[in-house]
Each structure stands twice: as structure tokens, then as C-alpha cells.
Amino acid sequence: MKHAGAKIVGIIISVVITGYNRKDYIKFAVESVAHQTLNKENYEVLVITNFEDEGISSILSDSGTNYRVIIMGEESIGYYYARALDEAKGEIISFLDDDDEFVPDKLEYVANKFLSNVDLVYLNNNMEIIDETGERKEILERDFRFNTRRKSEFYFRKHNMKECYKALRELGNFCASNISIRKKILDGNLDDLRKIVAATDDSFFFRALFHGGTMLISEKKLTKYRIHRRNTSTGFALEFYERLRLMNKDVTRAIDSLSTMLSVHTQNVDGEVLRCLEAQLLYFQILKFFSSTGNNRIKMSKVLVKYVKLSPWRLSSSHFRALAISIIYLVNPQLSKLMYRYFGLISNSRSFAQ
Secondary structure: OEEEOOEEEOOOEEEEEEEOOOOOOHHHHHHHHHOOOOOHHHEEEEEEEOOOOHHHHHHHHHOOOEEEEEEOOOOOHHHHHHHHHHHOOOOEEEEEEOOOEEOOOHHHHHHHHHHHOOOEEEEEEEEEEEOOOOOEOHHHHOOOOOOOOOOOEEEEOOOOHHHHHHHHHHHOOOOHHHEEEEHHHHHOOHHHHHOOOOOHHHHHHHHHHHHOOEEEEEEEEEEEEEOOOOOOOOOOOOOHHHHHHHHHHHHHHHHHHHHHHHHHOOOOOOHHHHHHHHHHHHHHHHHHHHOOOOOOHHHHHHHHHHHHHOOHHHOOHHHHHHHHHHHHHHHOHHHHHHHHHHOOOOOOOOOOOO
16 A cells, blocks of 8 residues: 555555344445445455355445455354454454444545554544434434543553543443554454454454554544344343343453453553553453342452552543442442443443354
8 A cells, every 4th residue: 555645545444344143234334335435446345254145245346346255154253353354455454343334434534544644553433323224313322432522533642541541431332343453453463363252342442552553532423333132232122131141141251352361461561551451351340240140249349349449540431330330239239230221331342143
């Protein structure tokens, strides 16, 4: 890829669309990428699924988009991403889940930001919330992105950890479909990436943080995040305890993935960065208590002791809410679970495989 004045030459972005057992919405994801304002010569699309769908190829070929469809087996999401990175030609990787969509100028925005800042390694944009029919649900958007009235663009680097924790507060909830990252950040860690079974969006954030460079959180809404019955962020579309069951499965896998990352990077990463990762891991552990049956007061108390030892400025808005309701849990578990239900602490992670 070369940047000749104002003209981009060659493929700069590889869009990675992952799909596992779900065909319901993937055509909308593919169509949103096929009709971008960025020149077709400047991006490619890699569709990584465990199923065949001729409609995907038709959409991409008819639009003149550079694309490849790769059929995988029953491997974890980490293997899907590692395979995509092996195939990708772009310097920048933009991720898209099979049930989400990009707005038309997403890739143009991403390309301009990375080309204008050679030190930029990670970009996380804001998102619209849509339902199963594609209709926007603005009333839900406040629960998926916090502090939206702050800076329209927030740049930070790992040498300023207060800024990094502020970034976590700005982010609110992670979503892989919001993330674009320089390929070199992930290329040297494919074996570690294959071990990831959940929380890939958290993983990408921390890998960029470990690497160093400039990171950007943009309030520009460039992704459409779909709420539907087959994800754990579905509001009340699913019965509450069914949502808890699905979330417990996701959270357990997220804990395994982040624990693996924590153990791998203990020796070669700044201690403050590791404490940032530890805060995220403790948050998932608290979510696991809420999504489990039975009384877990003793175990919860031990986690809370670790949690409180972290300075308050290390905790995001969602972490603070988890902390407050966790304290109530020690007194009255049933009351805390009702608060958990009605104050939106359900994780917005969505099952890759159910």
C-alpha cells in the first residue's frame, strides 16, 4: 500500500467478517461492506465462516469487491481470526461480526485516520443500536456507550495510564465490530490469539495497549450493532434466567481468555498495564457470580477485596455499577440480582457459538 498524495494506492484495509452457525443476518453485514464510499481498490473482504452461503459470494462479486470466503470447522474464534490474519493483505484490520453492519463511510473514515497518523495502532468507533429488522433503537444506545457527551475524538497512549483508564470509561462496552487495528499488532501473536475463545474485543484493546502507539476512541457512529434473540445483550427478548445462562457461558470463556493473556504477558508488560487488564478480568468474574445460580457470597467477598484495592480511577462506569451492586449482593443476593436486571448490567458480549 502506498499513499500518493491524496490518492490511496492498493489495499489498505482488510475487513474480517466472522460467522458461526448463523446465517440470519450475515448478508446484511456483507452488503454493508460491499457498498462503502472507500474505493474498491483500497480494501478487501475476508468472510470466515463454518458454513457455505452462495449469496455471500454473489453480493461481493456483483459489487466488484475484492473478497475471499474461507470455510472453517468447529475451531474457536481465535483460530478464525488467526486464519484471517494469515490471509489479509491490508495494513489495517477492521472486524465485523456476522450480525452487525458498517455505515457507508466507515472504511473511508478508518483509512483517513490511519493514513494521517502513522503512530495510530487502534481505533474504536461508536455505534448505533438496531433491532432484528434493522430499525434503529436510539433509546438503547445510552446503555452501550457511556459518556457520549465528551470529546468527539479521544487519543491516548499507554505511557499515560490515567488516560488509558479514562479511555475504558469512555468506551463503556467493547464490541469487535467497532475495532480497527494495525495488522502488525496481531501478526506476532497468532499462537496466543488462537487460545482466545471469547472476549476478543477486550483482547484487541489490550494487545494494542501492550504494543504501544497512539490509540483513538471516536464518538462517530460507524457501526450498526444488532440486538436479537441469539445474543446475550437482547434486553428482554429472552427470559431473564435464559439470558443469565447464556451470559454465564460467555463470561466463563472470557475469564479463561483474559486469564491466559494475563499469564502470557506477566513478564514483559508494564505493571500498570497489567493492573488495567486485571480490573477487566475482575469485572468478568463479578459478572460470573451474577449469572450463576446459588449463593456465592464468600467467593464474591474475595473478589471484591481485590477489586477495591484498585484505585477508583482505574474502573470504568460499568465497573463502578458492578462494584456497587456486588456490595448489595453480600447483604441481599436476590435484591442485587433484581437491580442487576433492571439497571442494565447484562454484558453486551454475544455468543460466538451457542
